Amino acid sequence: MKHFAYLLNIGWLLWFGLLLIDKGLPSGKELLFVLIAIVTLVINTVVLMRLSETKESWLALLLQRKALEEKRKIVSIQDDLKK
Numbered sequence: 042m043k044h045f046a047y048l049l050n051i052g053w054l055l056w057f058g059l060l061l062i063d064k065g066l067p068s069g070k071e072l073l074f075v076l077i078a079i080v081t082l083v084i085n086t087v088v089l090m091r092l093s094e095t096k097e098s099w100l101a102l103l104l105q106r107k108a109l110e111e112k113r114k115i116v117s118i119q120d121d122l123k124k
Contacts, residue, residue: 043089050086054079 057079067075 046089047086050082050089053082057082 057075061075066072
């Protein structure tokens with residue numbers, strides 16, 4: 042679903058870009074509409090990218106697992122020393 046949203050955002054940005062190239066820069070209320078639409082698409086894309094970064098990647102999970110394994114080894118060694 043995320044990739045579909047990326048494709049739609051890029052498609053809309055390309056459409057606005059082609060429209061600006063073909064028709065030129067709009068004036069008045071049309072300019073406001075185009076600017077709001079482009080800014081909204083850019084913000085939407087940035088938010089999608091940020092949300093996908095917050096999920097833990099396989100690399101982050103691997104590093105977290107390795108850190109937990111090392112902590113477990115340290116606790117095991119400390120317990121052995123106390124005996």
